[in-house]
Each structure stands twice: as C-alpha cells, then as structure tokens.
Amino acid sequence: MRISKGQDLGEYFPGSKIFPSGQSGQDLYGKITNYVPVITPLIKWAGGKRQLRTHLVSLLPARWDTYYEPFIGGGALLVELANLDRLSTAVIGDKNPELVNLYTVVRDMPDALSGELEQEKFQNDEGSFNRLRTEFNALAPGTRSKNHAVERAALLIYLNKHSYNGLWRVNRKGHYNVPFGRHKKLSLPSPASLQRFSRMLQGISIINADFSRVVKNAGQDDFIYFDPPYHPVSKTAAFTDYTTGGFTIRDQERLARLYGRLSDTGAKVMLSNSRVEEIEELYADFHIHTVEAKRFINCNGQKRTGMFEIIVTNYEKGE
Numbered sequence: 001m002r003i004s005k006g007q008d009l010g011e012y013f014p015g016s017k018i019f020p021s022g023q024s025g026q027d028l029y030g031k032i033t034n035y036v037p038v039i040t041p042l043i044k045w046a047g048g049k050r051q052l053r054t055h056l057v058s059l060l061p062a063r064w065d066t067y068y069e070p071f072i073g074g075g076a077l078l079v080e081l082a083n084l085d086r087l088s089t090a091v092i093g094d095k096n097p098e099l100v101n102l103y104t105v106v107r108d109m110p111d112a113l114s115g116e117l118e119q120e121k122f123q124n125d126e127g128s129f130n131r132l133r134t135e136f137n138a139l140a141p142g143t144r145s146k147n148h149a150v151e152r153a154a155l156l157i158y159l160n161k162h163s164y165n166g167l168w169r170v171n172r173k174g175h176y177n178v179p180f181g182r183h184k185k186l187s188l189p190s191p192a193s194l195q196r197f198s199r200m201l202q203g204i205s206i207i208n209a210d211f212s213r214v215v216k217n218a219g220q221d222d223f224i225y226f227d228p229p230y231h232p233v234s235k236t237a238a239f240t241d242y243t244t245g246g247f248t249i250r251d252q253e254r255l256a257r258l259y260g261r262l263s264d265t266g267a268k269v270m271l272s273n274s275r276v277e278e279i280e281e282l283y284a285d286f287h288i289h290t291v292e293a294k295r296f297i298n299c300n301g302q303k304r305t306g307m308f309e310i311i312v313t314n315y316e317k318g319e
C-alpha cells in the first residue's frame, strides 16, 4: 500500500494535516513506510507473529512469485509484506472456518461489515459479551456455511477484541467458550482500517482447508511461510486448541515432509515453531535460526515469558 502525495495523513498520525503536495514526497514517504504500519492486523491471534516480524522480514527471500500462507491466524506477516509493498499474488488459508469467513467478508464486503459493527449491541461489558457469544455460537457452530457471513464476521471481531487475551478456544461441540476479558474500552476497527485491510486482500485467494491443500499449486519460485501451532515445549504447555482437532506431532511430521517436497520443487520455504528437539530434528537438513520472543500464552495462560523460537529456511539469508 502506498501513501501518495496530497493524501490526508490524519489517520496515521493523529493531529497531522495534509501531506503538503509540493514537498519532496520521497523522504516523507520513506519515513512513513519505515516507521508507521499503515495496515494493522484485524484480530489478535494466539501464536500471532507481530513480535517476530522483524526477524521474519530479515529472513525473507530476495524475490518470489506467489506468496502462500496456509496458517494465516491474525496474518502478521501478510500485513507486514503489504506494508513493505512486497505483496502481489497470494494464497492464504486456515483450518478455522470462522477466521476464513472473516477474511472473505473483509475482502468482499467491507462496507457491510462496518455497518454491522456500528450496532448498539456491541458494548464492552460482561453481560453484552456473554449475549453476543451466545448469538455467535447459535449462528456458527463450526459451519462453513455462507449464511450470516457478515454477522459472524462482526461477532468474531468483537469477541476476539473483548475476550480474555484474544484467545480462540472451542469446546467439544465446537462452541466458542472464551470468557470476557475486562478490557478498558470498546475497541472495534474503524471503517477506514477495514477498507485498508480489504484493499490489501483484493485478488488474494482465501481457502478454508488443511495446510496441505492450501499449498497444492505452489512450486518453483513461490514463497511459502508456514506458521503452524507451536509444538508444546512441555506437556503442560500445550496450546494447540486453535481448532477442535488440535495439532499433533503427526501433523508436525506431515508438515515437515511437505516442507521437504516443496523445497525440492525450487520453492522458497520459511517456517516458524517453538525450539524443541523433536521439531529441530525434523528440519535438520535446512537452515535453523534461533530467535527470542515474549509469549502471552504459556502453561498457565497468563505469564508472558521469554522463550526461544526457531525460523527454518531452505535458502541462505538474502538469497
């Protein structure tokens, strides 16, 4: 996304005026894109990569054709690529049908979604939260249905932003069951930020499927970023409840085999995960970079502790 000369910058820098059109735009443009993310993720997602994005960016390949991100979650890297103006053709996906519904609605119907979010019922108190959670579960118990797509998307944004730690967790019936988060104020995306996100998503394919299906057309010169659910550092640290099925070591092995196959086609492949022996062994043939991240979600779901994570690439830095 580009900021052009003459554009109103009030949204990016509250209080700022119009970008003076006669001014040497290049310098200001350079500063803006370097320091101000003009698109921000719509939701906060467990395992989200906002924190690691500088490391991820430093390990991007030099160039690629189509970008694939099959574990999209909150889409931190996708957003970062868009802000760096490095996003062209892309295919994204996730197994969570509600998340995919949200991105599809934002791409195709941003105005309808903004209108939906303007309703009085969206309030930052526990009673409203519980009522809206019940409403969401009545509409959306894990279906892939297109019915009520806009309502479900609006409710998901609201619940994500007002729940405890922005978690996504469902019970056996597939009902979302995260409690109220006691945030200070109501926080919903502005119509302008939904529009920006929507513009970013134009032309992007959004698929609700297992990761293997999302990358099935990927090959030579494409770039795939895999960000699967973390493999637990210890048995109690397991946080793999993104979908009702969980993500087991068998899935991690299946993913590692796919990583190897994609690598053989000449694709550039990057993957992040927790730094655990089992995972490092799976990627022993590739470049493993260790980075430190502060995480929200650990064994007791509350503390934010530093922990090491790995970023695996099948190419040398800068290649």
Ligand SMILES: C[S@@+](CC[C@H](N)C(=O)[O-])C[C@H]1O[C@@H](n2cnc3c(N)ncnc32)[C@H](O)[C@@H]1O
Pocket: 045, 046, 047, 048, 049, 050, 070, 071, 072, 073, 074, 075, 076, 077, 093, 094, 095, 096, 099, 209, 210, 211, 212, 227, 228, 229, 230, 242, 243, 246, 247, 251
């Ligand atoms: C670590 S999160 C991704 C976080 C994301 N990179 C971000 O920045 O917010 C992992 C995602 O994988 C999804 N997922 C779990 N199992 C999957 C599968 N088998 N295929 C595709 N997606 C899956 C979850 O729904 C979740 O959104």
